[in-house]
Amino acid sequence: MAKGKRDAGRVVISGGGASGALCAVALAERGFEVVALEKATIGNGSSGRSAACIRAQWGVAETVLGMRYSEWFYAHFHDLVQSSPADRPWMIKQNGYLFLYEDPDLAAPPWQPSARRAAAAAWEAAREHVAMQQRLGLEVSLLSPAEVQRRWPHILAERLIGATWGPHDGFLNHDLIYTRGFARAQELGAEVRQHAEVMGAETRGGHITRLHTTAGPVEGDWFINATGAWAPRVSRRLGGMDLPIAPLKRFLYYLKPHRPIMTPEAWAALPMTIYGVGPGRGAHTRPDGASLMIGWSHEADPEPDFTDADQDVIPPEFHHAHGLENYGYAALAEVERLATDLANCGGLHATTCGYYEMTPDGSPLIGADANLSNLVHAAGFSGHGLMHAPITAVLVAAIVAGEVVDGKVKLPVPFDAHAITLSAFDPARDFGRSRKEALVL
Template identity: 30%
Template sequence: MRVVVIGGGIVGCSSAYYLAKRGAEVVVCERSNVGAGSTERSAGGIRAQFSTPVNVALSRASMRVWNRFEEEFDADISHRRSGYLFLARDEASADELAETVAMQNERGVQSELLTPEEAREVCPGLRADLFRAATYSPNDGFADPHLALQAFATRAREVGADIRTGVEVTGVPGDSTGIEGVETTDGPLDADFVVNAAGPWASRVAAMADLDLPISPERRQMAVIAPETPVAESVPLTIDLDTGSYFRPEREGAALVGGHFGGDTTADPNAYDRTTDLDWTVGAVEKAAEWTTYFGPESEIRRGWAGLYAVTPDHHPIIEETIPGFVNAVGFSGHGFQHAPATGQLVTELVFDGEASLVDISMLDSDRFAEGRTVDERNVA
């Protein structure tokens, strides 16, 4: 079985690892360097607190890998389980949180609904009077995206995958009845299957196979702040759902601050500003200061960066064999890092078995957009 994987981010390297482990002859084509796309610019979140059953299932399948990753891959990825805390200000949002935590509990997620006062016990700097309800899971957390990606790439190579950097895919010859392989800047490659794991470039790669996928590369920013009041490493990644503001602890009292405040711009993945806007950074810190006590006027900006989310209209990925021999694993809307272990296994099942069994991904087909079968993910961070 010959498989070409397009994209050397964590979804591509996870797919290469599981495919090669099962016996496929795998070539990964990465136009730049491993991790040069979105993976190493992510916040590294790993959580099961999603609002739809399919995202919960992807998380649970992935967390089974993440929770034993350092032992299985012999790699330190700085996996910290300080939890996630979601906060609701208004009654409608609080009701949605209650419904969501019930769904999560039914599927084995150890999340719980908290009062604002209980939420302040896990996040001592919270201004509890601004909120109506919260949900919390101590099993959520985050890891270092760079270390995790390098571990997947290393292990993929060890089991036989050929990861080629500086090789750009320029065409996908074939038609709706089947794919013949890929054309690259390093020459053609024959393949029985082609896997599109191109992140922000996913819609462009899909177009090479005459597919129109509704995936938009959107620029998102985050900043590392030295807060006036240090944030303990035990504080969870904390999200104000109604404003989009969030933060999580870094080392030595620092905090990573971000948020979705509207106005996110569609960007060219080949040419976008990878630095943060000063106005955005100041605004993000001010928003965090409004609902916590950490970010007083003596807080300092240390550094920041921008990356791209590959966003679909419903914030769910597309994972399917769209046409014979062409598998899409794209459009994760900011959740690609944490769902990569499950996705690599699902891609492998699609290639070898013709169907997925690890997770029911029937709703993650590309036809759902035209047919009006979308269900929005509400817990976006």
Template identity: 30%
Template sequence: MSKDLPDHAAVVVIGGGVIGASIAFHLAEAGVSDVVLLERDELAAGSTCKAAGGVRASFSNAANIAIGLRGLEAYAQFARDFEQEIDFRRDGYLYLLSDQQNLDVFTESVALQNAHGVPSVIVSPEEAQRISPLIDTDGLLGAAWSPHDGKATPESVVMGYAAAARRKGARIIRHCEVTGIDSDGGTITGVVTEHGRIATSTVVVAAGAWSRAIGAMVGVDIPVSPVRRQIAFTEPLRELPATSPSLTIDFPSNFYFHPEGKGLLLGWSDPDEPEGFNLKFELDDWLLGLGEIAGTRAPAILDYGIATGWAGLYEVTPDRNQIIDRCKAVEGLLVATGYSGHGFLMGPATGEIVRDLYLGKEPSYDIRSFALDRFSAADIERGETNIV
């Protein structure tokens, strides 16, 4: 057995991204002794380090609005509370709307957001261009503008949470892959790793796109599927706008961009991308699709070459909403995964929710719609339930 591996832990958190790090911190801060976080690679090496870093409360349901507001609040004071700079900026989210149905949906969502304290608004195409000068207004009917949304640096957040968790007594063990979970009569008894076994009665699955394989170790289906998402960075722009939103998103194509250094970060979710653990950064076909959208919505972007890029994974559920729940089938198994691209912004609230679930307290967020068992077999097969 590795000398770094304890014999016993009160809680074992599997996954060293922002979700796992936040959970480990919040448990340790609450006084839970013997919290152990296991990461098979480096901290933040999975989806977290490939995230665009967006943080928003501009959602279409009250539960996610509350979680997003908590993320914005926590990250706004993160540097002070955790002594870790995360480059948090509140430059807003701008959603570009080019058909009436989407404009109607976003108008309803803005009303809901306003009712929960989010100062979003529907703006004209001309106002949208003032906010995000690189866009073309041709074909736009309007835009949804949420000025208090923002962005931060995901890997810095993980380092801040991890350092604080250690100060509170948590153990964080890197390069330690989980190979099995032991149970007896439907109750968790231990976690088996490549370096040995840890006896425990509680496991938290926070392994992102790899969560389904962890659940299968105890016969629990966690319905998340990995889907590649690619991001590219342009060469420096000669005339980068003085101000630009944290994210400008063309809806529903999901092409988005924001300033990154002296250039732009470009993202697009290819609807034809197959499920799987493909992490190759492949420009050709992806760039053709992105370029077609950008040529209509932000043609100036096409004048600049691509300097670099990367590929990461979303962990997608059938309804594109996260799973945060205590498993009913296996005692001692908690699940926090399936964020479908929203995990970074939901890290702070998730840590608080899982802490409360472990302590037997009622979470201060409405998590009924995030239940593990909410999907029918048909939902999982079709993947056609509601999308956030």
């Protein structure tokens, strides 16, 4: 086995996005010799195409704990990665996350009883989730329609049965995660090689000994697959397990207001808002400077063989500039149902897109490969990998450093009263039995 310049060993990370960057920092901090490989340039994947939102309101307990840590990490980002005091752009805006739940009697006409039942079930699940999240120490609350109306007068609260509110949730400065992250890793001695595509591996006795890359062979003791929507391909190239990750195209729209409907301060403080949960629902908005960013999840076929260029391809039916009969305006109509003034205050002026990396249960794949003992996957974030990146780095570093005790990883201070059970994210878990994440948008 190759030995690094430090005793801890040598770790080779594939993938130049948020996950690779923060894994590189965490491993370099622990004394590992780190080499990060990126086939193009850093930020080539979804990390630079994201809505960049972060929340701790989740349905799976391990994710709630992990996101409490991630929010804390991003709130202390510059101190933790020791940014120069003169160069500290904003990292997180904690405007909160507001999930709006519709009154089941108004969510659908009487001749669609299943849609009404879905709205009722979503609200019941929301209350159970809030109780679970509060038990885990999360500051989250149930809001009445009257309270929603008082705080956000542009929302049609009379259509609601209630809402959930997480004041510490918000959104991130996504480019900074991987630019400053890799820079910090380099300050700690890591090597970052761009234009080095992982093509294959040499293995011995169920172990990888070296990678073949377009920039030559790379030896290591441990290998991390942090290649996002490409992770199944990379695993196959290395002789690893089949990863159940489906690359699904997702679009974001940007609305430019033509007239003010609130003060600039109120606009800048708008929370990430989700306009109804349940089948066919889940359109969401957040402020993006002077614009409003809008997202929604449509039915999409997996594109396992997508190319880098495909990431930015917008078919006409999804492009806002192709008339009103497109998905962007359908998403806006969803917003209009519960926030008419907001949806009608301007027009769409941009469309962007990228790939989600969906797993069957909506939770990530973090853990050792089933075939190769020194290959660790950190992928399958199901459209939420920026918020997962800090806790993913903690879990990956603990796996590599041999600090998993009874299948659990203790969280760092100040969350050290908590531990995360790794089996929730085991890449080889039984997806027929695993708990499905109910709040994937």
